[in-house]
Amino acid sequence: MKKFGLLVAGGLAAIILLNTIGPMVGLLVSLGILYFIFKQFLKTESTGMKIGLVIIGLMVLSATIHHIPALIGVGAAYVLYLVYKNWNKNKKAAAKTETDPFVSFEKQWNELKKY
Numbered sequence: 600m601k602k603f604g605l606l607v608a609g610g611l612a613a614i615i616l617l618n619t620i621g622p623m624v625g626l627l628v629s630l631g632i633l634y635f636i637f638k639q640f641l642k643t644e645s646t647g648m649k650i651g652l653v654i655i656g657l658m659v660l661s662a663t664i665h666h667i668p669a670l671i672g673v674g675a676a677y678v679l680y681l682v683y684k685n686w687n688k689n690k691k692a693a694a695k696t697e698t699d700p701f702v703s704f705e706k707q708w709n710e711l712k713k714y
Contacts, residue, residue: 608678636659
């Protein structure tokens with residue numbers, strides 16, 4: 600039953616992630632442009648250039664705010680990572696108990712000691 604829950608959560612997270620790939624790319628590009636505008640703003644000396652960079656920066660900032668729903672996609676990617684991590688953890692735990700020959704031996708030995 601736990602695997603079914605992980606499968607459903609992973610499926611929903613994958614669908615949400617695929618739906619928000621476009622806004623995530625847009626957010627990444629607009630944040631990159633905003634970073635370079637800010638770095639150029641700090642370097643420039645002239646007042647006219649600073650005013651121009653502020654105007655361009657405000658336009659890019661509005662585009663960045665437009666792509667904020669992409670954070671839902673980032674959250675979906677994190678949920679997908681957690682599902683993958685828990686899915687593999689269950690496989691490793693099951694493999695460890697099945698391959699250990701002394702687990703059944705210890706159980707049988709304890710049963711023989713009781714009698």
